[in-house]
Amino acid sequence: MAFPGTVTEIEHLAPDVVQLTVSLHDEGFRFLPGQWVNFRFPEGVSRAYTIASAPERPQAVQLCIRRGPGRGGAALNELQAGAAITVEGPHGQFVLPDGDTRPVAFLAGDTGIAPVRSIVLHMLATDDPRKIVVLYEPDRKYILYAADFDPLARSGKITHVSGPIEPLIERYRAALSESVVMAAGFDPFLERAASALQRIGFDTSKVISESFGPQP
Ligand SMILES: Cc1cc2nc3c(=O)[nH]c(=O)nc-3n(C[C@H](O)[C@H](O)[C@H](O)COP(=O)(O)OP(=O)(O)OC[C@H]3O[C@@H](n4cnc5c(N)ncnc54)[C@H](O)[C@@H]3O)c2cc1C
DSSP states (O other), X not given: OEEEEEEEEEEEEETTEEEEEEEESOTTOOOOTTOEEEEEOTTSOEEEEEBOSOTTOTTSEEXXXXXXXXXXXXXXXXXXXXXXXXXXXXXXXXXXXXXXXXXXXXXXXXXXXXXXXXXXXXXXXXXXXXXXXXXXXXXXXXXXXXHHHHXXXXXXXXXXXXXXXXXXXXXXXXXXXXXXXXXXXXXXXXXXHHHXXXXXXXXXXXXXXXXXXXXX
16 A cells, blocks of 8 residues: 655664654554564655664654665755655565564664664563564674664663674574574675574574665
8 A cells, every 4th residue: 555655754774774753644554563564665666675764653653774876865965845646565584483472682783773672662662572683784883773772781681782693603502592583784794693593503594684785
């Protein structure tokens, strides 16, 4: 389904990474945390972006976007607050499995943190009792959504650690072995994460993953 809306805010989270906040005119828009939408820019270009905000706030949908080199990136450069856009969806199967009580371990690279933020905020909002581990590989030193994750990690509600993904996977191998593992990001990150999981003997066919495609 297509939902017309307005971009209400554009924030720069890191070099070449922006967060868009979108207000949809139809209050009936609903999504599962982890899903993505086709975002149609005012000039007609459309690109897939994953919802970074919790479904508890459907009136302010947030997208976390690395500016790409193509037409999507060019359209993003031109985008201004107040622009009329359309969102089609939601789509995708990167969602928490139903009826699985195991801890959840997320592997996220760069803006691959978008669906993870949505899922984690939802789990906390609904008092989900599952343990949460987030292993995050940032682009350089830019920890996206540190303002959300740092206080949660400090208070012990979640584990959130960042750095190159291979040593993190090695360090958390015990936690990973007993968890549902969900991985999101661009293909080179997902491939490196899969190789590191194989090295610790993890069955990668069990990983729930979302590919953002080639690295922009
Ligand atoms: C399921 C999914 C979720 C994603 N979520 C995010 C996210 O949350 N944050 C983020 O930073 N990036 C996300 N991406 C990547 C994003 O969609 C773009 O691919 C990226 O921003 C580069 O776009 P570009 O136009 O700048 O580059 P381009 O090089 O022009 O395009 C890159 C890719 O976009 C696809 N594409 C090209 N033309 C079209 C078209 N007309 N309609 C639809 N797709 C087309 C092709 O797969 C192409 O390889 C996601 C991708 C997918 C598939």
